[in-house]
Every structure is written in C-alpha cells, then in structure tokens.
Amino acid sequence: MSATRIRQQNLAAVVELLHHGGPQARAALTETTGLNRSTVGDLVAELVSHRLAEERAPDAARRAGRPSPVVALTSHAVAIAANPEVDALTVAAIGLDRTILARARIVWDAEASPALTATLLGEQVRSWRSTLLAGHRLVGAGIAVPGLVRADDGVVRDAPHLRWRDVPLAALVRRETGLSTGVGNDASLGALAEHRFGAARDADDVVYLNGGASGIGGGVIVGGVPLGGAGGYAGEFGQNRPGIEDAADRRVPGGVLEDEVNRTRLLTALELRDADDAELSRALGAADAPAALEEIERQRRILATALANAVNVLNPGVVVLGGFLASLAGRDLEGLAEDVRAQAMSACAEGLELRLASLADDRLLVGAAELAFAPVLADPLVETTVA
Amino acid sequence: MSATRIRQQNLAAVVELLHHGGPQARAALTETTGLNRSTVGDLVAELVSHRLAEERAPDAARRAGRPSPVVALTSHAVAIAANPEVDALTVAAIGLDRTILARARIVWDAEASPALTATLLGEQVRSWRSTLLAGHRLVGAGIAVPGLVRADDGVVRDAPHLRWRDVPLAALVRRETGLSTGVGNDASLGALAEHRFGAARDADDVVYLNGGASGIGGGVIVGGVPLGGAGGYAGEFGQNRPGIEDAADRRVPGGVLEDEVNRTRLLTALELRDADDAELSRALGAADAPAALEEIERQRRILATALANAVNVLNPGVVVLGGFLASLAGRDLEGLAEDVRAQAMSACAEGLELRLASLADDRLLVGAAELAFAPVLADPLVETTVA
DNA sequence: ACCAATAAGTTGTGCTTCACAACATACTAC
DNA sequence: GTAGTATGTTGTGAAGCACAACTTATTGGT
Numbered sequence: 090m091s092a093t094r095i096r097q098q099n100l101a102a103v104v105e106l107l108h109h110g111g112p113q114a115r116a117a118l119t120e121t122t123g124l125n126r127s128t129v130g131d132l133v134a135e136l137v138s139h140r141l142a143e144e145r146a147p148d149a150a151r152r153a154g155r156p157s158p159v160v161a162l163t164s165h166a167v168a169i170a171a172n173p174e175v176d177a178l179t180v181a182a183i184g185l186d187r188t189i190l191a192r193a194r195i196v197w198d199a200e201a202s203p204a205l206t207a208t209l210l211g212e213q214v215r216s217w218r219s220t221l222l223a224g225h226r227l228v229g230a231g232i233a234v235p236g237l238v239r240a241d242d243g244v245v246r247d248a249p250h251l252r253w254r255d256v257p258l259a260a261l262v263r264r265e266t267g268l269s270t271g272v273g274n275d276a277s278l279g280a281l282a283e284h285r286f287g288a289a290r291d292a293d294d295v296v297y298l299n300g301g302a303s304g305i306g307g308g309v310i311v312g313g314v315p316l317g318g319a320g321g322y323a324g325e326f327g328q329n330r331p332g333i334e335d336a337a338d339r340r341v342p343g344g345v346l347e348d349e350v351n352r353t354r355l356l357t358a359l360e361l362r363d364a365d366d367a368e369l370s371r372a373l374g375a376a377d378a379p380a381a382l383e384e385i386e387r388q389r390r391i392l393a394t395a396l397a398n399a400v401n402v403l404n405p406g407v408v409v410l411g412g413f414l415a416s417l418a419g420r421d422l423e424g425l426a427e428d429v430r431a432q433a434m435s436a437c438a439e440g441l442e443l444r445l446a447s448l449a450d451d452r453l454l455v456g457a458a459e460l461a462f463a464p465v466l467a468d469p470l471v472e473t474t475v476a
Numbered sequence: 477m478s479a480t481r482i483r484q485q486n487l488a489a490v491v492e493l494l495h496h497g498g499p500q501a502r503a504a505l506t507e508t509t510g511l512n513r514s515t516v517g518d519l520v521a522e523l524v525s526h527r528l529a530e531e532r533a534p535d536a537a538r539r540a541g542r543p544s545p546v547v548a549l550t551s552h553a554v555a556i557a558a559n560p561e562v563d564a565l566t567v568a569a570i571g572l573d574r575t576i577l578a579r580a581r582i583v584w585d586a587e588a589s590p591a592l593t594a595t596l597l598g599e600q601v602r603s604w605r606s607t608l609l610a611g612h613r614l615v616g617a618g619i620a621v622p623g624l625v626r627a628d629d630g631v632v633r634d635a636p637h638l639r640w641r642d643v644p645l646a647a648l649v650r651r652e653t654g655l656s657t658g659v660g661n662d663a664s665l666g667a668l669a670e671h672r673f674g675a676a677r678d679a680d681d682v683v684y685l686n687g688g689a690s691g692i693g694g695g696v697i698v699g700g701v702p703l704g705g706a707g708g709y710a711g712e713f714g715q716n717r718p719g720i721e722d723a724a725d726r727r728v729p730g731g732v733l734e735d736e737v738n739r740t741r742l743l744t745a746l747e748l749r750d751a752d753d754a755e756l757s758r759a760l761g762a763a764d765a766p767a768a769l770e771e772i773e774r775q776r777r778i779l780a781t782a783l784a785n786a787v788n789v790l791n792p793g794v795v796v797l798g799g800f801l802a803s804l805a806g807r808d809l810e811g812l813a814e815d816v817r818a819q820a821m822s823a824c825a826e827g828l829e830l831r832l833a834s835l836a837d838d839r840l841l842v843g844a845a846e847l848a849f850a851p852v853l854a855d856p857l858v859e860t861t862v863a
Numbered sequence: 864a865c866c867a868a869t870a871a872g873t874t875g876t877g878c879t880t881c882a883c884a885a886c887a888t889a890c891t892a893c
Numbered sequence: 894g895t896a897g898t899a900t901g902t903t904g905t906g907a908a909g910c911a912c913a914a915c916t917t918a919t920t921g922g923t
Contacts, residue, residue, distance in 0.1 A: 434624070
C-alpha cells in the first residue's frame with residue numbers, strides 16, 4: 090500500500106458508492122466514506138475533471154444548512170455488454186451510470202460460432218463508435234455466456250447450448266474490438282446484477298437460481314463479493330443431486346436437479362407447446378388439472394430440498410429465483426419459503442427471504458457490463474482500452 | 477483510507493505474512509509486499525519495538541549479496557483458546573508465533589454449564605497470568621463451540637451436545653477473563669486452521685468436513701476468507717439432504733447426511749463398541765466382513781454425492797476431510813475422489829484434490845486462537861485487552 | 864425583513880508515510 | 894584479493910489527507 094494507491098482506493102470508494110447507490114449528495118459521500126469534507130471535495134473534482142462524474146444543483150433540501158451538490162456518474166465511460174444465445178446475439182452499450190445508450194439484437198440463422206460472435210461484436214462496436222458513442226470512452230467489453238467459463242482467462246470451457254468447447258472467447262473479442270474483454274457465466278452475472286441493482290440489493294449474502302430452457306444456472310454472492318471458486322466455475326446448482334424423499338418423485342434415475350425440476354416437464358404437464366416465462370406464469374397460476382398440479386408440487390418439493398441444502402451451506406440472507414423457477418415459485422412464494430425453512434437448519438433459515446428476480450431482460454447485460462466496469466471501479470483513472 | 481491507516485495496513489500485511497508463512501528474511505517481505513526496502517525496515521523495527529517480532533541472524537545463505545536478517549514473530553502476544561466438549565474443557569495459551577505456551581484439560585463430571593465454563597476459564601487465565609504468561613500480553617480469547625454460533629455477538633444459539641441454547645458465551649467469558657472474546661463454530665474454526673496452517677495451506681478455496689461422534693460439521697473458505705453467511709451459520713453440511721440413488725441405501729426416511737453417514741453406524745457395522753479415530757481407521761483398513769464392507773461402501777457412496785454437490789456450488793481447489801470421515805475416506809482416498817468427480821461437473825472437479833486433515837488434536841485450539849488474533853492481524857498495534 | 868442556528872463547501876497549513884537515490888555493508892565466486 | 898551482487902541504512906522530497914478557520918447557503922423563529 091503505497092502513498093499513490095491511497096488516492097486510487099479513495100477514488101474507487103467514491104465511484105463504487107455512486108455506481109451502486111446512484112446519484113447522491115456530496116455530504117452523503119463524506120459521511121459514508123468517513124473521509125474529510127475537503128478530501129471528498131477534491132476526489133469529486135478529480136472525477137469531474139476526468140468526465141466520470143458531474144455535480145448538479147442540490148436537491149430541494151428541507152434541512153437547515155448549506156445544501157450539498159448532488160454528485161452523479163456520467164455515461165462518459167461505456168461498457169459493451171453482450172449475450173450470445175442459440176438464436177441471437179444481444180449487444181448493448183451501457184454507461185457507468187447504468188443508462189443503456191444503445192442496444193441491438195442480431196439474429197443468426199446459421200450456427201453461432203465464436204468467430205462470428207467476435208466479428209459481429211467488432212462491427213457493432215465500430216459502427217456505434219462513430220455514431221451513438223462518439224465522444225464516449227469505451228472501457229471494455231463483458232460477455233455473459235450460457236455455459237462454463239474459466240474466469241481468469243475468459244475461455245469458454247463448455248457451452249452445450251451454443252456447442253462451444255474450449256473457446257478463447259475473451260481473446261477473440263479483444264482482437265476484433267480492441268477492448269479488454271471479460272467473460273462470465275450468465276447465471277453468475279445475473280446474480281451479480283440482482284445483487285447490485287435488483288431484488289437482492291440490500292443483501293450481502295445471496296443465492297440466485299435461474300431456470301432457463303436448457304437447465305438451471307446459479308450464482309452466489311458471499312459477503313458482497315461474487316463467489317468464483319478455484320477455477321471460476323462455482324454456482325452450478327443445476328448439476329446437484331438433492332435428496333428426493335419419495336422415490337416416486339424421481340423421473341430420471343441418477344439424474345440431477347435440472348433433470349427433475351425442468352421447464353419442459355412443466356410445459357408438458359400444463360399441455361403447453363411453446364411459452365415464454367410470462368405465459369408460463371399465467372398458466373401455472375391458472376392450472377387446476379390434477380396431473381398438472383401434481384407435477385407442479387413435485388417440482389416444488391425437489392426445489393425446496395435443493396434450496397435448503399444451499400441455505401445450510403451458504404446461510405444467505407436472500408434467495409432470488411429467476412426464469413421459470415420464478416414462475417414455479419410465484420404461485421405461492423411464502424409457501425415455498427416455508428418448505429425450505431422446514432428442511433434447513435432453523436438458524437440458517439432464520440430471516441431468510443425468498444424473492445423473485447426483478448431486473449427483467451436487462452439482467453444479463455447489466456451483469457456483463459459490471460464485468461467490464463470492474464477495472465474502472467477498482468481504479469477509476471486507469472486507461473483500459475487496449476487497441 | 478486515511479494516511480494513518482496506511483501504516484496500519486502495511487504493518488498488518490507484514491504480520492500476516494509472518495503469521496501465515498512463518499519466519500522469513502526481511503528481503504522476502506520486501507519482495508512480497510512490494511514496499512520499499514526502507515519502508516519494510518521501518519515497519520519491522522516498529523514491530524520489534526512493540527515486541528511483536530524479533531530479528532535474528534541471517535540464515536546460512538548460499539547466495540551472493542548482503543545477507544538479510546530473518547524476521548520472526550514472538551510469543552509476546554498470546555491468545556487464550558478454548559474448546560468445551562461434553563466431558564471436558566480444553567484450554568490453551570497460544571503465541572502469535574503459534575507456539576503453544578500452556579495447555580490444560582479440565583474434566584468435568586457435572587453438566588457443562590456456560591457459567592462454569594466461563595468461571596473455569598477465568599481461573600485458568602488468572603493462574604497462567606502470574607506464572608507461565610507473566611510478561612506476555614494477552615490479546616483475547618477464542619472459543620470453538622460444537623454448535624451453532626452467531627458470529628457477530630458470540631451467542632451460542634444451539635449446541636445440542638452441550639445442551640446450550642441462546643447462551644451469550646462471549647459476554648460471559650469477557651466478564652470472567654477481562655479479555656475480548658470471540659466465539660465460533662468448531663468445524664468452521666477447524667476449516668480456518670487447516671487452511672492457514674494445515675492440509676489446505678496452499679489453497680484459497682477450501683471445503684472442510686469433519687466427522688464427529690455427534691454429527692458432521694463443516695467449514696468453507698472462499699477466496700482465502702472464511703465463509704460466514706448472513707448470520708454466521710454457514711457450513712452446516714451435516715444437515716443437508718444429498719441424493720441417494722438406490723433407495724435401499726437409505727436408513728432414515730427423511731433423514732439428513734449425518735443420519736446416513738454416521739460414526740455410530742460405522743462402529744456397529746465393524747462390531748466395535750468404543751473406539752477413537754485411530755482405532756476406527758485401523759478397523760476400517762482391516763475390515764473384511766461382507767456386512768462391514770457393504771456399510772462402508774454405502775456411506776462412501778452417500779458422502780461422494782454430498783461432496784459432489786458441494787464441489788458444484790463452491791468449486792473448491794481442495795476438500796479436507798477430518799474425524800471419522802478421514803478414517804472412512806482414508807481406505808481409498810483417490811477412489812473416493814474419483815466417485816466425487818464422476819458426479820460433479822467435470823470443470824468444477826478439474827484439479828480438485830481430496831486430502832486428509834493434518835493438524836491433529838490442536839486443530840480447534842489453533843482455529844480458536846485465530847479468532848482471538850484477528851484484531852491483531854488487522855491492526856497490530858491495537859490495544860485489545862478489555863478489563 | 865432580519866438574525867440566530869445549522870450544515871456544508873473552501874482554503875491554507877502541517878503531519879504522516881512512503882518512494883527514491885546515494886551510500887554502506889556483507890557475502891560469493893573466481 | 895577483487896569484482897559482482899544483494900541488501901541494509903540514511904536523508905530528502907513529494908503525495909495525500911486531516912484539521913482548523915473561514916465562507917456560503919439554507920431553515921426557522923421573531
């Protein structure tokens with residue numbers, strides 16, 4: 090810890106507070122950082138001079154005393170966020186103030202190859218650079234991939250849905266875009282997004298489970314920090330084997346959670362062919378056929394055990410459910426919470442809250458952008474653009 | 477981050493390196509901290525002046541250049557570590573250099589009440605203070621309790637073995653000893669000890685499972701930091717419900733891991749009455765009766781599934797097994813590791829190592845002492861003694 | 864309309880701590 | 894014995910923050 094790093098840390102603390110907590114009075118920053126007024130004033134001035142922040146007229150204060158100017162981050166620093174899926178590549182440009190400056194959905198018919206992904210991203214970035222993003226500063230790219238990702242070098246180990254294996258995606262994208270690029274698992278980035286800006290904003294220990302068409306993904310926040318693990322693969326709840334008390338509840342011998350708690354099975358039981366999550370939620374709410382109700386209850390039983398296992402080990406304050414798991418739980422969220430508490434250690438389940446995910450479609454892009462913003466949040470004055 | 481805290485952090489970094497890594501050359505400290513030679517020299521001098529460290533003659537170096545003095549922590553700063561069990565209270569005085577200066581085992585016949593525990597601890601501390609520990613500085617007490625402990629205020633929520641419920645143990649001990657006191661779950665502190673000084677010294681992501689007479693306890697290290705969770709109750713693997721593929725393997729309907737993987741069942745199958753872990757290990761190695769072998773294999777199957785679940789979620793680099801689980805696994809550690817890998821996601825299990833716990837009897841006391849040393853490691857010049 | 868109270872911005876000084884450079888020291892190897 | 898090397902030691906300088914004194918802007922009471 091050298092004398093120069095102290096500045097870096099303090100600037101980072103201010104930027105992080107603004108990024109997480111949104112615009113706020115300079116006096117509030119003084120309060121929460123514990124730094125001196127004069128120091129905070131200086132820090133903010135430096136951020137303003139680098140166009141990372143702005144000072145605005147004070148809010149209509151109802152307090153005595155001199156009003157404190159409101160400090161807000163700008164959208165000058167921009168991250169490129171991307172999310173490749175089977176049918177399309179979604180790209181967005183997101184400012185440090187979390188405004189979405191641009192967004193594109195590029196549908197692909199042919200196979201979604203990593204090279205194509207990188208090329209399309211490169212083109213999109215070039216196009217935006219000269220138009221919408223002229224004058225902005227691109228700080229990096231973040232990509233949310235539905236699959237296993239090695240955190241340190243951004244290699245996609247296995248994304249079955251996309252049929253990618255051992256793809257050095259970060260390197261490919263860096264070459265095409267000239268941006269320093271981070272790659273992460275989609276569910277882990279969803280967890281990060283829900284923690285920072287969504288349903289679990291107030292909790293520092295969070296378990297997030299997302300039910301997708303292809304399986305169940307998860308992410309964990311521990312003490313406010315994303316849980317990575319030794320290789321960065323942590324959070325694979327979908328491959329767990331939870332206890333199934335009644336053998337008749339088992340559908341797949343030797344199967345895992347996502348074989349049993351499964352979107353397709355749910356659709357079949359509801360006699361639906363194709364449905365998005367909103368339709369599925371409606372159908373679940375309206376279901377009354379005995380076979381459908383039985384399947385719903387079966388999946389809820391197994392999910393409750395899986396959640397209880399997670400709660401015993403991680404003792405989260407909040408569990409967030411997204412995708413079809415939100416639909417499944419939404420029928421009776423408190424009832425599911427009770428089932429979880431009944432199977433978890435009482436102390437671990439004390440004060441546990443189950444919540445539905447709240448960030449809708451932007452979740453993955455917001456999470457991916459966080460990946461790109463990480464260096465800026467750690468050291469706001471770094472120059473990150475690579476090429 | 478103020479100018480005064482920077483000193484604190486640098487001193488803490490040096491003390492932590494020495495505490496973790498043992499005595500080492502001052503030049504090594506310079507290297508790993510990245511600080512300037514002159515700064516490190518100054519930091520060490522300050523630690524020496526506070527009697528926290530000593531400088532010794534350089535090791536017989538076989539390198540060119542001026543030899544660098546070896547810096548070592550002293551035993552001047554001392555923690556009181558305690559571990560109440562059904563039959564006895566174990567107490568030790570442990571130096572910051574991890575030497576065990578004193579140790580006592582106080583057997584109790586009557587019920588082990590929290591008040592008695594505090595009183596006995598107070599007496600022991602007073603007695604040692606005037607004799608063995610004269611001239612030393614007591615920095616605090618740490619207590620490893622077999623049960624659920626609320627981390628922030630040191631209240632024992634439930635220790636079934638001791639029949640303690642909602643006991644404000646930290647407060648009681650603080651009153652009797654005059655020491656600032658931390659309380660933790662025994663398995664969590666065991667995990668911490670194995671991570672810092674034992675079998676998982678080299679790993680930053682660790683799962684530790686300990687098999688005791690009364691159940692299975694666990695602790696998790698994530699990114700080098702103990703996993704606490706929202707209430708500090710994390711790591712209760714024993715209450716999990718792992719999948720049991722063959723219904724015939726289930727012994728307790730609706731039961732949990734520690735009902736199925738269980739020391740008593742193992743002893744029964746081996747036709748042993750009473751045995752310590754060493755005897756149990758021997759018996760397990762020698763077992764050849766079909767019924768015994770079948771029970772051993774049954775428990776190993778269920779344990780493997782439970783470990784695979786943990787590996788999927790936490791992606792640890794090392795899993796450490798202690799107590800009777802070490803005995804159970806020790807028969808064929810690599811075989812068990814294979815079974816775990818077969819059920820976990822391949823990437824999560826990549827490079828996973830299963831190891832046996834290595835700190836023997838001192839593990840819990842060492843872990844408890846770490847609890848007491850935490851304030852010193854965070855701020856070496858702090859004055860911690862309370863009364 | 865004015866004045867006290869309050870809260871926060873602004874400015875200048877001083878202290879702490881570290882980095883750096885120049886020099887001194889102790890050891891290896893030839 | 895001398896060259897080479899790595900490290901300790903000492904003194905100077907700069908960065909960054911705290912603090913105090915002062916200034917500014919608002920509320921609320923008279």
